[in-house]
Amino acid sequence: MYAVVTLQDSDEVMVVASNWLSSDKTQSYWPPFRSSEKCMEAVQNRLKPETGGKPWEKLNISFHKEYVFLDKAKERQKEMTEQKEQSTQNMSKNPILPTPSTSRMPADGKNNLLQMLRDIKSTVQENSSMLKKLLKDNTVSEAPSSSSLSAEDFKTSLNLPLRTIEDVVRTENELRNATTREKYVQYLSRLGGFGSKDVIKNIMQQVLTDDLAKEFNWLGRGDKKPFSKLILTDVIRDAASKHSVLRVDSETEIKTYLYTINRIGRKRPRDCGDVTSEVTSPTLLDSAFQSEIGMSFLDD
Template sequence: MYAVVTLQDSDEVMVVASNWLSTDKKQSYWPPFRSPEKCIEAVQNRVKPETGGKTWEKLNISFHKEYVSFDKAKEGQKEITEQKERSFQLATGFPGMLKRQRFESTQEMSKNPLLTTPSTSRKSADDNDDLLQMLRDIKSTVQENSAMLKKLLKDNTASEAPSSTSLPTKDIKTSLNLPLATFEDVVKTEMELSNATTRQKYVKYLSRLGGFGAKDVIKNIMQRVISDDLAMEFNWQGRGEKKAFSKLILTDVIRDAASKHSVLRVACEAEIKNYLWYTVDRIGRKRP
């Protein structure tokens, strides 16, 4: 048997083996594997939730339904995910407005073929343009409000924020070891991220930083993750005397956090490379 559940920390809809569930179905064991393929294989084979005799960590879940086969469970996962997306669209309103407008327009044309004249098509296009312009205005207002909020937060925390040349303390709000300032911090964080529960905490926290577009999202995350002085010691592939940022578990965490804002893997990696590449310029601007 297989079950479809929602991980409460990340709000992801996942398929798990039924024998991983707790008796009250409020928790589930979760494999510590980094490879998604290995996790899927563990689910399909309904392996015993332990590695080397050590029991896996448990995650808090919301149970949905059980299925007799893995394929049926995957179909159920897809349906529940789509339901959540539709609920979000209904809550925001705008996607529903666009769909309703297209539906009503199609209904009118099916009743009266004369409505398909060029003048009516232009009118429909004008209506769409007006709606799109309204959405652009709303987005612009949100961006302005977000910028003002960021400035206020920055002004209030400027005296407490660690500089790139100092050793930053632990993040007070999250108790996470960020931003990283030394290689010792990197080693310690990599060990913490081998735990699935801790990894989800990092993903959840970093995904809340937000941003507009891939560049802004990655910049906000990288600024919170690593100091500029330490970033100087890394590049993407580890060429020369520098360390490979791409090989860190932390990089997978950044990808997962960025994906919450629809940043594709390719775009995420490109922006991380750019951020590391321009570290010298950022330090130069900060120091007299």
Template sequence: MYAIVTLQDSDEVMVVASNWLSLDKKQCCWPPFKSPDKCMEAVQNRIKAETGGKPWEKLNISFHRECVTFEKAKEGQKEIKEQKERSYLLATGFSGILKRQRLESTQGMSNNQLQPLPAVTPASTYRMSADDKDELLQMLRDIKSTVQENSAMLKKLLKDNTVSEAPSSTSVPSKDIKANLKLPLRTFEDVARTERELNTATTRKKYVKYLSGLGGFGPKDVIKNIMQQVITDDLAKEFNWQGRGDKRPFSHLILTDVIRDAAFKRSVNRVECETEIKKYLSYTADRLGRKRPREQGGPGHEIPIVISTSLMDNQPEMETSRNFFDE
């Protein structure tokens, strides 16, 4: 016996061996073969639903009917496909759209004729010709094929992707992992300790895995998420990219290489990564200027004047920040 089913994930009508169905006929074992010919052979021979003693994956299905022979099942598959396609045409009104396109084409070819074109019949009452039907069915098959390919590709990407895609506003790192890595860094002693730890490949991999899992959309968001977890603003203000002035060079740290590797796993290349780190470090004083008045003065404290004065009095800091992007 053979069964005609619709795979719920792809909405594809298929013929399968009846012995592959679950008792309630809501699931079906599916062969792991990549070759369509091998899958077809497995269906025709109704082989046992396992490979090397390992059961096949079960897929959710909608059961239609069973047939005694494979040929009858293929005929039933074709009928059900055409029924679904006709239902889709009626639901979307594609027949009326195609008729309208043909009338417009006729109008363009008949510029010398002055008589008006006949009114377009509404989709709900228009009776399709054989040519219309064939053309629309082919269009739907092409669309369906594309959707199925995209679905398969998306499923593979989701299966292969082990990194969280949560945006920065909802990205919540594991507290256990964070505590184990002793982040964020708060003192120069913390930096020196971390640099020693990162000399081992195992520890470096742990940092890369943790930092790449912080999420973010685009280079700015990714680097912001990483830097916020890596270093406090109080310590970050002691660094700039090249170590100019009285600052320490962030680019010389092993930790910076780790950040590059983590960012690369989020599709952020080296140039984008370094640019965003420079920006993040250069804006540290501004972040502290906004944060500290709120902490000291409470909700009713007026902060705009304090920020403006501190920035005007700190011209060397601003000048250094601007120089980062000339390096």
């Protein structure tokens, strides 16, 4: 997808690839190319926002609207640019000049000045109404309401990240409830990220500790348990889909994440101390998985 935005520093209306936008759509990556043709080519191909592994510069933007097709986005860009130019021309034709005193102005001059001020006020009101409508039309539907829990409250109530096999069994039972499942999807979809890899990585790190992730691979080969059979996996895919991550891409990135954790054994800080001992002996809990989740795991 493609987005029409206004660069705040230059006030230019531009088209960018949607995968360049920050999760709150207040910033966008911008290619470092000097050639406008090369920049447009980068937009058209929705290139990953980096060069040689180094992320591009982020610019502050005003977001307007997203389009599936590039042609539609460019048409809207042209319309908005022409509107800005027309507004600038109108202002240049009718400048407001400071006067020492209006009491000495002829009656016609005062009337003209008052009419000019009314026209400017009307234009400002029209632009304000248009801006409010654009903001309303493009507000993310998943934005939390005033009655929603905060992100931290969500995390606490959902007991994330999961640390043990017992936690996974408990969570699988909870996710059979549609309301609870939606709470997980809503919280995890807030994590955001740039591109499918970043989105899935952010979600997986919130869902599982590294030590627990080592107990799984996608199909449950060897002595691992099958992550693909969990209801939790569908929840992760649903959360990622809210960032336009396709199902097949979600599965690919989950497989890659689990493979990386198992191969490298990367360590990262835990929220509450060392929990390694809790997950190094999951054998006793295999029967719980078989009865509660309907899984079968291969023995060594």
